[in-house]
Amino acid sequence: MMHKIKTLLLIAMALSPTGSLLAWGATGHRIVAQIAYDNLNCRTRHKVNRILGEKGIVYWSTWADNIKSDTIYPTSYDWHYQDFDPGMSDSAVVATLTHYPTEGGNLFRAMDSLVALLREHPNDTDALKFVVHLMGDRFCPMHTAHLDDLGGNRVPVDWFREKRNLHWVWDEGIINAVGYSYTEYAEYIEHRYHDQKRAIRRMTWEELLLHNYHFTESIYEYQEGWNGNAYVYTYHFAPSMEWQLYAAGIRLAMLLNELY
Numbered sequence: 001m002m003h004k005i006k007t008l009l010l011i012a013m014a015l016s017p018t019g020s021l022l023a024w025g026a027t028g029h030r031i032v033a034q035i036a037y038d039n040l041n042c043r044t045r046h047k048v049n050r051i052l053g054e055k056g057i058v059y060w061s062t063w064a065d066n067i068k069s070d071t072i073y074p075t076s077y078d079w080h081y082q083d084f085d086p087g088m089s090d091s092a093v094v095a096t097l098t099h100y101p102t103e104g105g106n107l108f109r110a111m112d113s114l115v116a117l118l119r120e121h122p123n124d125t126d127a128l129k130f131v132v133h134l135m136g137d138r139f140c141p142m143h144t145a146h147l148d149d150l151g152g153n154r155v156p157v158d159w160f161r162e163k164r165n166l167h168w169v170w171d172e173g174i175i176n177a178v179g180y181s182y183t184e185y186a187e188y189i190e191h192r193y194h195d196q197k198r199a200i201r202r203m204t205w206e207e208l209l210l211h212n213y214h215f216t217e218s219i220y221e222y223q224e225g226w227n228g229n230a231y232v233y234t235y236h237f238a239p240s241m242e243w244q245l246y247a248a249g250i251r252l253a254m255l256l257n258e259l260y
């Protein structure tokens, strides 16, 4: 099936050179996968376990990042993010869900193609691994951020006396500062945000995207007036970040329950 994915997506995606763009760090992706796993129904859980083998969904949630520089899926580099501009209208933001760009980040097209592939070939292991990972990226604010700064990669940030950038802060900085293991954090988030599950499940993709876009815009705005204290930053944004992780896990579970 690997060949099928390659053919499908090689045709669909345009190659384009981009800067270094990572993703939720490993902890973030593991949290999303754990939350999703906890919300799978029995039948889906059984099927996902069978397809992914004994290592399971949490282990494979970071695979798509690990193979980015590999040659097996050479265009997959652009599947992890979607480019936006500052100050877009809601209708322009929503249009990106269906009007795929011809170059740069193509997260939405990759997801749509992979989900379509899984509907036809539900046992395609690599397609499932990609979907598990990319659902996390879809809710990672700096993966739906501004093209002109490469999703925050060109926004320098002093983070606990280290030279970092805004993209890294959102991939890893805040999660690391909170300091939980992925199991501890997933458990905490599931308890803390449980009452929002129904609302998250009911949101359309348009609503979720607009929520994410405006949230990302608020991150850029906060940056302008921030005093540089990483403790203050973490305290300010950790709850919103947790909501993003929770929403990613719940929507991934929803999708897998539907597919399997």
Ligand SMILES: [Zn+2]
Residues within 6 Å of the ligand: 022, 023, 024, 064, 065, 080, 133, 134, 137
């Ligand atoms: Zn990624």
